[in-house]
Amino acid sequence: MKKKMVVIFSVVLLFFIVFTYFGMNVNICNQSVRADSNGIYNMYVWAESDAYIDSLGGMEGNENHGNEGCLKVAHELQVDYIYRAYTLLKFNLDEIPDDAVIKKAILWMSPIDWDIRSMEIRPLIESWEEDVVTWDNQPGTPSGPYIPIVNDPQMYLWNITGIFTSWWNGGLANHGLMIIPYDLDHYYSIAFHDRLDLNWTKWPRIEITYQGSPPPPWEPPESPDDFEEPSITITITPPDPGPTDIVNVVAEATDDVGLRYMKLTVTNPIMEKEWDTEEWLGETTHTLSFVQQFDMGIHFVEVLVRDVSGKSNGATDSFEVMGSNTPPKLNISCTPQEVWPDDNDTIEILVIASDPEGIRYLQVGVENGFFSPKTWPDHGKIIYYTPPYPTSVEYTFAASNFQIPHRFNPLNRSYTEIICKAQVQDGEYLWSDIKLCNITVIRPYQWDYGLPFANPSVDTLPWQRMYDIFGKNECCWGSRNQFHTNRARVTYNGETVKLRKNRKEHEWSS
Numbered sequence: 001m002k003k004k005m006v007v008i009f010s011v012v013l014l015f016f017i018v019f020t021y022f023g024m025n026v027n028i029c030n031q032s033v034r035a036d037s038n039g040i041y042n043m044y045v046w047a048e049s050d051a052y053i054d055s056l057g058g059m060e061g062n063e064n065h066g067n068e069g070c071l072k073v074a075h076e077l078q079v080d081y082i083y084r085a086y087t088l089l090k091f092n093l094d095e096i097p098d099d100a101v102i103k104k105a106i107l108w109m110s111p112i113d114w115d116i117r118s119m120e121i122r123p124l125i126e127s128w129e130e131d132v133v134t135w136d137n138q139p140g141t142p143s144g145p146y147i148p149i150v151n152d153p154q155m156y157l158w159n160i161t162g163i164f165t166s167w168w169n170g171g172l173a174n175h176g177l178m179i180i181p182y183d184l185d186h187y188y189s190i191a192f193h194d195r196l197d198l199n200w201t202k203w204p205r206i207e208i209t210y211q212g213s214p215p216p217p218w219e220p221p222e223s224p225d226d227f228e229e230p231s232i233t234i235t236i237t238p239p240d241p242g243p244t245d246i247v248n249v250v251a252e253a254t255d256d257v258g259l260r261y262m263k264l265t266v267t268n269p270i271m272e273k274e275w276d277t278e279e280w281l282g283e284t285t286h287t288l289s290f291v292q293q294f295d296m297g298i299h300f301v302e303v304l305v306r307d308v309s310g311k312s313n314g315a316t317d318s319f320e321v322m323g324s325n326t327p328p329k330l331n332i333s334c335t336p337q338e339v340w341p342d343d344n345d346t347i348e349i350l351v352i353a354s355d356p357e358g359i360r361y362l363q364v365g366v367e368n369g370f371f372s373p374k375t376w377p378d379h380g381k382i383i384y385y386t387p388p389y390p391t392s393v394e395y396t397f398a399a400s401n402f403q404i405p406h407r408f409n410p411l412n413r414s415y416t417e418i419i420c421k422a423q424v425q426d427g428e429y430l431w432s433d434i435k436l437c438n439i440t441v442i443r444p445y446q447w448d449y450g451l452p453f454a455n456p457s458v459d460t461l462p463w464q465r466m467y468d469i470f471g472k473n474e475c476c477w478g479s480r481n482q483f484h485t486n487r488a489r490v491t492y493n494g495e496t497v498k499l500r501k502n503r504k505e506h507e508w509s510s
Contacts, residue, residue, distance in 0.1 A: 040103070043215040047204040049090035049130040049176070050194045053138050056083060061135035067261075067276050069196045069310065070112060071204070073119055074189035075181035087192065088124070088133060089204050090176035093167065100212035105164035107177070109156040110202035112191040118182040119156075119190075123163045124175040141178050156192070164206065196260065198309040230255035230305045232315035241321050243296055243357050243427065250289040251315075253305040257284070261306040264288040268299045269387070294321050295387040296357050296427035323428035328355035330432040332364075332422045338440035339418070344402045349420045349437060351395045357427035358389025364397045368405035370421040376405045389427045416441055 051066040054074070065072075074085035089107075107121065126139035133139070166172035181188070193202035235250045251264045261276040273288045288303075298320045306312040335348045347366060353359050362383040363370065369379025379399045404418060420437040 039211050039213070040209065041212070041215060042207060042209050043096070045091050045093060045096070045206045045208060047089045047195060048092045049128075050088065050204055051128075051130050051133050052085050052087045053133060053135040054083065054085040055135045056081060062137075064131060064134050066130040066133065067196065069194065071109075071192040071194045072189065073117075073179050073181055073192075075184060075187055076189050077187045082187075083189075084135075084181070085189070086138070087179040088128060088139075088176060089179070090124075090128075090130075091174070091206055093174060095216055095218070096168070096208070096210070097213040097215060100168070100208075100210040102161065102165045102168050102208060102210050104159070104209040105161045106207045107156075107158040107160050108205050108207060109158075109179075110193045110204075111156060112193060115188070115190060117188050117190055119158075120180050120182040121158050121160055121163070122178045122180065123166070123172055124178055125173065127175050139175060139178075160206070164208065196308075228256050229311040229313045230259060230307045232303050232305060232313055234301055234303060234315055234317040236301070236317060236319045239319070241294065241319065243321055243323055244293065245321075246291060247294050247319070247321070248289065248291050249301055249319075250287060251301070251303040252285065252287045253303070253313075254285045255305075255307040258308040259283050259286050259305060260308045261304075262286050262288060263304045264290070265302040265304075266290055266294075266299055267302075268295060268297055294319075296321050296323055296389075296429075323357035323426070323430075325428065325430070326355075327430045328353055328359060328424050328426040328432045330422060330424050330435050332420065332435045332437045334420050334437040334439050336439070338442055339401045340442050342402050342404075344400055347399045347401050347418070347420070347439060349397045349399070349422065351393070351397065351422045351424075353424040353432070354392040355424075355426035356391060358385070358387075358391050359393045359424050360385050360389045360427050360429075361425035362393060362395060362422070363424070364395070364420075364422040366399045366404055366418060366420050369399065372405075379404055387427075393424070 049066075050071055051064070052068070052070075052072040053061075053065065054063070054072065055061045056078075071087040072085035073087050074083055076083040122141040122143065124139045124141050128137075128139040160177070163172070163177070167174040192204070193199070195203050197203065231254050233252045233254075235248075235252075237248045238245060241247045249264075249266055251262075253259055253262050259277070262274070264273045265271070271290060273290070275286060275288060277283065298318055301317040301319070303315045304312065305314070330351070330353045332352070333350045335350070336345070339345055339347070349364055349366070351362065351364050353362065362385070363373070363381070365371070365373055365376075365380025367379065369376040371380070373380030373382050381397055383395065385393070401418070418439040418441060420439065421434050422437075423434045424432045426432075
């Protein structure tokens with residue numbers, strides 16, 4: 001039986017009778033008009049849910065538009081995609097008398113800007129919710145016949161008697177309608193008034209003509225006069241908060257008729273709260289707030305509101321979270337304490353910093369690597385911390401003692417140390433002093449004789465050359481018949497060293 005009814009409905013759709021609706025000069029403020037002695041009545045069935053869904057060329061198809069203040073049907077060419085929008089409507093048939101025999105059903109839609117375009121009306125075969133439906137989860141619908149628009153100077157009118165009769169007789173579950181573009185050879189977009197419009201006469205509705213009992217009495221909602229835009233009050237306490245204070249940001253909106261929408265935004269970082277309602281007159285007063293600790297710095301507050309008649313207003317304010325106004329504490333230490341020039345050993349700089357407002361920035365480096373870490377990334381580094389800033393930081397920076405961007409020529413006789421540096425900034429943007437840590441450079445004594453040797457582990461001279469320079473009594477033989485400069489240095493300083501020769505250990509002194 002169910003399959004038979006579906007087949008009957010399909011036949012009805014395929015052979016839909018299109019006729020012109022001439023309009024019956026019905027007073028929209030009355031729900032029904034007695035047409036003749038045979039019990040023929042007209043009544044309006046108003047949409048109980050409406051929304052539109054859209055797709056930005058396959059992107060962002062998960063946004064809900066159930067409370068946008070309008071309905072859309074679109075097929076528009078954008079820069080690199082086609083924008084599509086479909087309108088969804090749902091109607092409650094409970095007010096129709098049970099003995100009604102449907103004679104005619106006309107869908108009324110009020111465009112915001114009049115522009116005649118072809119559209120297709122399809123019945124929905126799956127349930128949907130106004131506040132949940134999106135392009136990605138849209139309900140299914142069969143393809144239906146094209147239903148032409150009945151010419152009217154102010155309204156879009158479609159004869160949907162076949163679909164409505166199937167709902168009423170049970171041949172098709174009533175999940176509502178979908179309105180989609182029909183003429184895909186052209187690009188266009190039409191916007192309609194929805195149920196959020198203050199003028200209820202522009203709401204989506206179906207006018208039905210039926211035979212049966214009179215409809216129940218119905219009074220339309222009154223349209224209140226609304227001449228004032230909503231007002232906004234922003235309160236911030238305490239007015240000069242510190243980093244440990246609980247800040248209360250309160251936005252209150254009021255309207256003489258009713259509020260429909262409100263949004264509160266606080267920056268640094270961006271936080272948002274929204275409120276809306278489908279109640280006809282909304283609320284005359286509504287409050288949104290944030291109560292919490294905020295990061296150091298300036299925070300901007302923005303409030304947007306809209307009332308039931310579409311009037312909107314906005315307000316802004318700001319507050320600054322101040323700290324203790326004391327610079328951060330900083331200590332650094334270096335390892336090792338002395339190095340040979342360019343010996344490629346690792347230099348470690350330990351940075352320890354603390355501040356009650358937190359550390360947001362750390363800069364450390366060796367010589368000019370501190371000032372230009374981008375130029376010398378192996379000898380300098382900058383670290384940015386994110387909120388909430390750590391109140392204490394311990395960081396070790398490692399650099400190689402090789403080709404350090406010195407301020408002085410390492411072969412200069414006055415070059416005796418490597419300078420390491422660090423500096424930090426706290427959460428209230430206060431800088432510490434630049435802290436220094438010096439590493440002693442061991443100057444090979446050959447420099448005093450004009451010999452450009454930096455690393456004693458690899459630089460050697462022939463014995464005869466060293467004999468000529470220092471004299472025979474000040475020299476010793478190495479394992480390869482060469483003079484080792486580090487041993488000569490020790491000899492020159494009068495210290496005792498141990499030499500390994502012929503697998504036996506001998507002690508030698510100057």
